[in-house]
Amino acid sequence: MNRTSWRWYDVLVVLAGGALAGLLAGLFAGDPSTAGAYDADRVFWLIIPCQNLGHIGVLVLIARARRSGTLADSLGFIVEGHRWGWVLAGAASSLLLAVLAEALRSLLGVEEASPQAIVEAAQEVTSTGTMVAAVIGVGVMGPIAEELLYRGLTIRIALDRGMPAALAVVVSAAVFTVAHLADASLFSRAGAITLSVLFLFGLFLGVLRIRTGNIGASIFAHSGLNLMTLATLFFIV
Numbered sequence: 175m176n177r178t179s180w181r182w183y184d185v186l187v188v189l190a191g192g193a194l195a196g197l198l199a200g201l202f203a204g205d206p207s208t209a210g211a212y213d214a215d216r217v218f219w220l221i222i223p224c225q226n227l228g229h230i231g232v233l234v235l236i237a238r239a240r241r242s243g244t245l246a247d248s249l250g251f252i253v254e255g256h257r258w259g260w261v262l263a264g265a266a267s268s269l270l271l272a273v274l275a276e277a278l279r280s281l282l283g284v285e286e287a288s289p290q291a292i293v294e295a296a297q298e299v300t301s302t303g304t305m306v307a308a309v310i311g312v313g314v315m316g317p318i319a320e321e322l323l324y325r326g327l328t329i330r331i332a333l334d335r336g337m338p339a340a341l342a343v344v345v346s347a348a349v350f351t352v353a354h355l356a357d358a359s360l361f362s363r364a365g366a367i368t369l370s371v372l373f374l375f376g377l378f379l380g381v382l383r384i385r386t387g388n389i390g391a392s393i394f395a396h397s398g399l400n401l402m403t404l405a406t407l408f409f410i411v
Contacts, residue, residue: 179240180248180331188232188323189353195228196221214298214308222292222311226319233322249326250388260382260391264398267378268406271371271399278367287364291357296407308404317396324350324376325383325392339384346383347376375399 203216237245245251279287292312299305324346332342351373354360360368379392386392 179242180236180327180334182331184236185323185328185331185349187236188229188327191232192225192229192319193356195231196225199224214295214300215304217292217295218299218304218307218311222308223315226311226315229319229323233327245322245326246388249322249330250383250390251322251326252388253390253393254388257386257391257394260394261398261401264395264400265402266398267375267395268399268402271375274374275367275371278370279364282363282367284363284367287368290359290368293407296404297411299408305404305408309401312404313397313401316400317393320350321379321383321389321393321396324353325379325389329380329383343377343380343384346380347373350376350379 199220200216203220233245233249237243237248242248275287279285296308296312299308328346328349329342332345333339337345351369354369354372359365379396382391382395383389
């Protein structure tokens with residue numbers, strides 16, 4: 175295994191692979207120029223799963239091409255069942271971050287939360303089947319794909335380049351946050367608050383990665399936050 179075979183531009187390649195897969199899925203699902211082309215069913219049944227599989231697929235292809243070893247060896251993709259409790263920690267952190275975001279909005283005089291596209295799609299879900307698809311895509315596949323990319327690949331590259339662990343965590347959180355700017359709705363004052371909260375959560379996940387030695391705990395925690403958010407959008411908001 176040659177850990178130094180990972181390169182910084184691999185992060186961009188993986189992001190592009192997921193974006194392209196999601197775009198092609200959207201085009202396959204229907205003309206994106208028509209109204210409702212990205213409704214909840216299409217988002218959660220097709221676009222989100224394809225984005226996640228695109229990220230994971232590109233990572234696997236790069237690892238094989240570079241002979242970097244398995245994702246478990248090179249990126250810490252080890253999910254240990256006894257760490258399931260971090261799901262609860264992630265769910266709790268979603269509540270704490272929501273309170274923090276509300277406090278920041280009040281302090282800065284921002285009246286409304288940022289209408290993220292994924293949030294709007296979740297609020298449109300009406301069928302049980304699409305709820306299940308959202309849980310699988312956002313609550314399970316999404317955390318795996320994103321933790322492989324940000325806490326796996328990004329931190330691995332940073333550490334291999336000699337960065338201190340603390341700086342590697344900050345870099346991974348920054349990349350995690352900036353990547354969310356693909357959602358144009360975040361280019362606003364409300365969006366800046368959302369991005370700040372995401373950065374803090376990214377720091378938390380990065381610390382978990384460093385302290386546990388793999389991305390299993392961060393996957394569980396990320397899943398907990400996403401599942402709690404979905405439950406809130408489905409049943410409360």
